[in-house]
Amino acid sequence: MSIDRRSFIKLLGASAGIGLAGVPMISVANEIMPKKGRRVVVIGGGYGGTIAAKYIRMSDPSIEVVLVEQNKDFVSCPFSNLVIAGLRDLKENTISYEKLTANHGIKLVHAEVTSIDVGAKKVVTSAGTISYDRAVLSPGISFRFDEIEGYDEKTTPEVIPHAWKAGPQTLLLRDQLRAMKDGGVVAMTVPQSPFRCPPGPYERISMIAHYLKHNKPNSKIVVWDANEKIASKEGLFKKGWAKHYGYDAKDASKGLIAYHSNSKIVKVDAKGKEIDNGVEALKADVINIIPPQKAGHIAFHAGVVGEDKKWCPVDQITFESKLAPGVHVIGDSCMAGPMPKSGYAANSQAKVCALNVVQLLNDKAPIDPSHVNVCYSYITDKEAVSVSAVYKVAEGKTISVPNSGGVSPDLSELEAVYAKGWIKNILTEMSS
Amino acid sequence: MRLKLIVALFAGGVAISSSAFAHEPSHTAMLSNTCNGCHGTDGASAGFNPTVGGTPQTYIIDQMKKFKSGERPSTIMGRLAKAYSDDEIAAIASYYSTHKYVLAKQETDPAKVARGKEIHKERCEKCHEDNGRSGDDGGTIAGQWKDYLKITFQEFREKKREMPKKMAAKIAGEGPLSDADIDALIDFYASQK
Ligand SMILES: Cc1cc2nc3c(=O)[nH]c(=O)nc-3n(C[C@H](O)[C@H](O)[C@H](O)COP(=O)(O)OP(=O)(O)OC[C@H]3O[C@@H](n4cnc5c(N)ncnc54)[C@H](O)[C@@H]3O)c2cc1C
Numbered sequence: 001m002s003i004d005r006r007s008f009i010k011l012l013g014a015s016a017g018i019g020l021a022g023v024p025m026i027s028v029a030n031e032i033m034p035k036k037g038r039r040v041v042v043i044g045g046g047y048g049g050t051i052a053a054k055y056i057r058m059s060d061p062s063i064e065v066v067l068v069e070q071n072k073d074f075v076s077c078p079f080s081n082l083v084i085a086g087l088r089d090l091k092e093n094t095i096s097y098e099k100l101t102a103n104h105g106i107k108l109v110h111a112e113v114t115s116i117d118v119g120a121k122k123v124v125t126s127a128g129t130i131s132y133d134r135a136v137l138s139p140g141i142s143f144r145f146d147e148i149e150g151y152d153e154k155t156t157p158e159v160i161p162h163a164w165k166a167g168p169q170t171l172l173l174r175d176q177l178r179a180m181k182d183g184g185v186v187a188m189t190v191p192q193s194p195f196r197c198p199p200g201p202y203e204r205i206s207m208i209a210h211y212l213k214h215n216k217p218n219s220k221i222v223v224w225d226a227n228e229k230i231a232s233k234e235g236l237f238k239k240g241w242a243k244h245y246g247y248d249a250k251d252a253s254k255g256l257i258a259y260h261s262n263s264k265i266v267k268v269d270a271k272g273k274e275i276d277n278g279v280e281a282l283k284a285d286v287i288n289i290i291p292p293q294k295a296g297h298i299a300f301h302a303g304v305v306g307e308d309k310k311w312c313p314v315d316q317i318t319f320e321s322k323l324a325p326g327v328h329v330i331g332d333s334c335m336a337g338p339m340p341k342s343g344y345a346a347n348s349q350a351k352v353c354a355l356n357v358v359q360l361l362n363d364k365a366p367i368d369p370s371h372v373n374v375c376y377s378y379i380t381d382k383e384a385v386s387v388s389a390v391y392k393v394a395e396g397k398t399i400s401v402p403n404s405g406g407v408s409p410d411l412s413e414l415e416a417v418y419a420k421g422w423i424k425n426i427l428t429e430m431s432s
Numbered sequence: 433m434r435l436k437l438i439v440a441l442f443a444g445g446v447a448i449s450s451s452a453f454a455h456e457p458s459h460t461a462m463l464s465n466t467c468n469g470c471h472g473t474d475g476a477s478a479g480f481n482p483t484v485g486g487t488p489q490t491y492i493i494d495q496m497k498k499f500k501s502g503e504r505p506s507t508i509m510g511r512l513a514k515a516y517s518d519d520e521i522a523a524i525a526s527y528y529s530t531h532k533y534v535l536a537k538q539e540t541d542p543a544k545v546a547r548g549k550e551i552h553k554e555r556c557e558k559c560h561e562d563n564g565r566s567g568d569d570g571g572t573i574a575g576q577w578k579d580y581l582k583i584t585f586q587e588f589r590e591k592k593r594e595m596p597k598k599m600a601a602k603i604a605g606e607g608p609l610s611d612a613d614i615d616a617l618i619d620f621y622a623s624q625k
Contacts, residue, residue, distance in 0.1 A: 367459055403515075404512065421479055422470050425471065
């Protein structure tokens with residue numbers, strides 16, 4: 001249904017591009033801000049988009065930047081696992097766009113982008129079309145709901161939250177845990193890699209266990225992970241779970257966490273609160289299904305998704321799409337070799353992309369990229385761990401710089417302090 | 433109200449045009465921008481982590497090398513610093529040192545500030561001049577976040593991070609500083625505007 005509408009608007013956009021003005025409904029695709037000078041349209045005001053918009057303006061203020069974002073405020077997924085555990089207020093994860101746009105002269109349009117007419121260089125939005133010289137796409141993820149039998153895109157998350165896009169979903173999961181009786185069972189499912197934030201599910205397991213330990217100690221969290229092992233920081237998570245939550249890899253009946261690898265959800269019964277992995281069914285009081293993922297919807301409507309029908313192949317130096325010239329894709333939606341789908345990676349990619357978009361618009365050679373990624377995960381309210389890497393490009397491929405980066409040597413109280421420094425700084429970067 | 437707005441606009445305009453040159457795309461900018469996710473845009477930290485923007489070039493180079501070799505303890509910088517060559521470190525340091533040093537705005541206790549000032553003048557001003565604002569070798573301590581200073585003092589006092597002999601003498605030598613003295617010093621540096 002919604003796909004029909006989208007492709008209809010895409011058609012309209014395309015026809016506007018080839019000059020069929022005068023069609024009665026063409027007003028839908030009206031140019032809302034006629035372009036004078038050079039313009040970049042950035043789509044998505046999250047971890048990647050805000051930074052791309054800002055760094056383009058910082059690097060060359062003669063380039064006009066239009067940022068298109070569907071929501072009024074942005075709610076951060078990073079640190080939302082702490083909200084679920086009742087350790088943080090969702091407001092602290094929420095940023096607005098006023099200061100960013102005022103400080104850097106970024107034009108903000110609150111609208112949904114429905115397609116991109118690559119030939120005519122126009123972004124089609126729910127508010128009309130916007131012409132560009134280059135477009136930067138950072139729309140995050142969408143979900144492959146269809147891979148779970150019985151999952152209804154609309155109604156299932158209202159009962160079984162994914163909480164993999166922060167906001168009401170985060171609060172729903174938090175409130176379900178609060179409402180659960182002591183002695184209840186929480187079930188969680190982890191999709192096959194790659195997905196947004198490789199350590200995210202395991203941080204969430206830790207945070208839910210922390211909540212249970214202090215509030216409902218007779219309860220249990222049962223995890224079905226589709227992967228053959230914990231997708232990130234495996235040793236540290238297992239160590240932390242054993243230290244704080246009585247986890248025993250050999251005996252799932254012990255402690256607060258029962259973790260099962262190679263266990264992929266295939267079916268859900270939202271009404272009966274039951275999940276199924278093809279071998280057994282599990283009834284639970286609270287269920288958190290993290291669905292398998294793919295690039296944001298708009299990437300599909302813009303024709304930048306690759307052969308795998310999931311993610312977007314891009315040039316590793318400029319982040320220009322391999323499929324749609326003039327459109328750059330960054331953040332979760334893109335494929336950047338070994339870089340994880342993380343907020344810090346999106347931030348780094350945005351800066352690399354911004355500088356090279358400016359270079360290209362000024363007819364200059366692109367500059368070799370340099371990226372950093374660091375992801376912190378809390379094990380308890382006071383101890384955290386991290387994984388880090390520095391990346392560069394060699395022979396067209398993104399690689400992590402040898403003999404650097406890696407994971408924390410142990411659980412660390414200092415890292416739990418400096419992780420707050422990370423979230424404070426990165427959200428401030430995005431909002432000012 | 434309107435006047436304020438005009439002033440704000442004007443200030444904004446100046447900031448944009450004067451910083452445009454500093455931010456022109458370059459390999460150095462490429463190497464440095466990516467550190468901003470933790471240290472703040474232009475290295476001006478918004479909380480917890482140290483501000484590196486506007487600190488002395490020699491200090492940044494020195495610290496990056498100490499992180500790299502493990503001589504200075506760290507939670508994260510050691511792992512990251514290993515990825516950069518000496519030339520890259522020098523470029524990053526020159527980039528950050530040209531930015532404006534932004535002192536963190538924090539709440540402080542006036543009594544502690546007064547006590548800290550006394551100790552500072554007596555024992556520290558010689559190397560950390562201008563109330564901790566300058567002194568090439570010792571970095572910039574005025575206006576750093578209290579959380580960072582607290583961790584740093586702890587590392588010095590537990591001998592995890594090495595300090596110059598003369599500084600050690602002032603902190604832990606004869607008449608060693610008490611916890612309350614350190615607390616007072618932290619508030620004093622944090623109070624600098
Ligand atoms: C629980 C959890 C914990 C995490 N923790 C961390 C962490 O600690 N550290 C870390 O680095 N990363 C973490 N992440 C990952 C991080 O959230 C993502 O990698 C990051 O948000 C990706 O940035 P992005 O710009 O690609 O997408 P987003 O940040 O999601 O931004 C996309 C934006 O685009 C907008 N948008 C999408 N489509 C359209 C459209 N058609 N029209 C208009 N606007 C549109 C959306 O509204 C949104 O604002 C975590 C993720 C989760 C789920």
